[in-house]
Amino acid sequence: MKKRQDRVDEMSQSTVQQKISGTPIGERRWHMNKNRREAFWGYVFVSPWIIGLALLTGGPLIASFILSLTDFNLVNPEAVRFVGIDNYVNLASDPLVRQGLLVTFKFAIIAIPVTMGASLGVALLVNSQRLFGRNIFRTLFYMPIQIPLVASTLVWIGFLNTKTGWLNAIIGMFGLQGPDWINSEAWIYPALTLIGLWGIGNFMLISLAGLQAVPTNLYEAARIDGAGAWVMFRRITIPLMSPILLYNLVICLITTFQYFTVAYVLTNGRGDPNNATLFINLDLFHEAFRDNRMGYAAAIGWLLFVIVLILTVALLGFARKRVYYAGGES
Amino acid sequence: MYKQLSRPSKIMGLLGATVLVVTACASSVTPSPTSPAPSTAPTAAPSTAPSTAPTVAPSIVNITPAPIPAGPGPNGGTVVRWFIGLGAGTQPAQIAPEQAFAAAYNASQKNVYLSLEIVDNTQAANILKTEVASGTAPDIIGPVGVEGLNIFRDQLMDLAPTISKDNYTFNGVDQSLVDFFKLGNNGATVGVPFAVYPSFIYYNKALFKEAGLPDLPTKVGEMYQGKPWDLDALQQVAMKLTVDKNGNDATSPKFDPANIVQWGFDSQYEDNSARAEDAWFGAGSFLAADGKTAQIPDYVVQGEKWFNDGVWKYHFIPTQAQIASALLGAGGEFGSGNLAINESHTWFTCCVAPPKPAKQFNFGFAVNPLVNGKITSPLHADTFSILKTTKVPDAAWTALKAMVGSADLLTTYGAMPADKTKQDAWFKSIDKGFPGITLDWSVPQAMLAYADVPNHQSWMPNYAKAKAALQAFQNKYRTTSGLDMDAEFATLKTTLQGIFDEPQAP
Structure with missing residues (x-):
């Protein structure tokens, strides 16, 4: 009802404006009101992105779905056959796909909370009025993200080396023997998480922006009411940051399910040790470019897409009741 | 406080989430899986060198040749595309000699125009697979070792009929090495001896x-x-x-x-x-x-x-x-x-x-x-191969013979010649890189007689x-x-x- 009333009001307003301008209504039927005009120009300005998405992402999406229904082989393309849903059926019984998903979920359970916590923690640190040289620290924490992932991973390989790596040397100073970070099935996930922490600069920056958008008068009021730092953090900072945290969480989830480069470089692309780093994307890559089974790889891609979509929708659904939007729910 | 969403709202929400996932996947902050890490192989090594340990920074080379319009090449000859990257040939120091070889060859005759396509070694196999899949495969690949030949086994042309038709002779090459390249389907000959690595x-x-x-x-x-x-x-x-x-x-x-x-x-x-x-x-x-x-x-x-x-x-x-x-x-x-x-x-x-x-x-x-x-x-061995999809097999064979016979290319690739008559010159060229060290080249020559048959890369x-x-x-x-x-x-x-x-x- 309200929307209909809005439209009536808008029409009345338009009519009034037209009467004022002296232009007959029938002659200016194409004329847009302000909201529509804004929307129109909005669409015009985002149209390059929409067209790009449709052509450069939508096209390959459709192509990959069609490929997933075939046995398309990269080095024998002329023999392609339509196989229906065979590839999807085979996914269910493929132990490497199961291993890939298991590895990815295991890593997500460890890495996402650590990444989210660390990025928020660092954002709080570099937002603190008490921190000397805040801008320097902000730069330092953001800087690692500028380094190409392959290069930084090669550095980490040296850092984590059991025999001559710095990390185990530091652990050794306390009389302890460091683990074999890269070659142990148990320690590889902490190692990957550690490497991941080096790249939290983006999340930190977004969280920092969110922190700075929290009105200071809320803190002042709370302080007057006797609230301590923890209460203010829990009752003010977190609720007001919740849209930012949700955004970070969704992006973190998606990027975790896209995890590939570090695992590839760290283990020469093999998923060592004992398939402990065979992330689902690495398995997809093996199928597509090592084993040339592009049709099957496309089916894995679609499986991954559906999983990420379900998790994202679930997350957004959960967030409806947990995230505070200052402007009201949109 | 939270009202039930209407059906259109739910659909729009789902659509929004889909677009979010699609766009995030398409432009993720992390590199996508299609940008694999470089192989850490010693890039100076030839085709047969495995991709393992890092000693030399990998070369980042991608030379896409200027597109040649349909028809003959600039010298009036049939265009033959030569794909380099599966093994040796992508080091910066190797590119200029390869280009010089192609330029000299193209200037020396008017029947064939050799067009180079040099791609980064770490990406070469994937690029070639993509070209094969899209119907734009090159005519000649190489230098390439047994590993590379195995990967593209179904795409390689059997050279035996061409060799026979052309009465091609393998000067200074043991018959065992000629047979070594019967690596294709049903024993098809997929290369001619060029370089050996005992x-x-x-x-x-x-x-x-x-x-x-x-x-x-x-x-x-x-x-x-x-x-x-x-x-x-x-x-x-x-x-x-x-x-x-x-x-x-x-x-x-x-x-x-x-x-x-x-x-x-x-x-x-x-x-x-x-x-x-x-x-x-x-x-x-x-x-x-x-x-x-x-x-x-x-x-x-x-x-x-x-x-x-x-x-x-x-x-x-x-x-x-x-x-x-x-x-x-x-x-x-x-x-x-x-x-x-x-x-x-x-x-x-x-x-x-x-x-x-x-x-x-x-x-x-x-x-x-x-x-x-x-x-x-x-034993490792390198060769040049012709893909069976080539539309110009005769021109490709003509160019391939010139490549296999080139002493300059052997030197460029640091490859020990399969042709025994060319080995001494090659030994001397390697010795120059190690002043003060005397290398006993009779050792690799002697080891050629003890090659593993069947080959470990079969x-x-x-x-x-x-x-x-x-x-x-x-x-x-x-x-x-x-x-x-x-x-x-x-x-x-x-x-x-x-x-x-x-x-x-x-």
């Missing part, structure tokens, strides 16, 4: 001198310290050359295996797989004669047990973590100066020492030791996946002590059988 022993003479050990044998049948030069002799000398931080060697009761600073032996850059590092123990195949059944050859069982004991029991072979450590040059073991003996191929001359070695050292060649009374020298069903399984096996024993090797072999055999049984390319 394997033998490289050893650090300074470390031998320091330990008071004599130089290793350079002639087949020569004794070492009064005993036959065999596996036991190799192990003994390697243990003598394995030293801890207190200067105790691995034969000493005071030896501290937790603090080794110098190792006796390894097979560096050998594919990281059981298939390659054991190849000097004998010859065989993981595929039984029926072409279907997986098997573990006896020499592999013997070899891997020897390696496993060498790593964990006698400590003269480094673990994976030790190989990756700074002490062993983060993978460049021999070049670090802390590995005494290395079994490798002729192509290893590219990578003996890093540009700025931590320790200057003199090195020498020695023959492979006897194993079970026999010498085996695993084709297997689902080749790349089977190779990965063998690499995983090797990685496991190099990272895990106390393995029951017999149980591991049983598991490997089951794994390989599963891979062999998987559907092949249609």
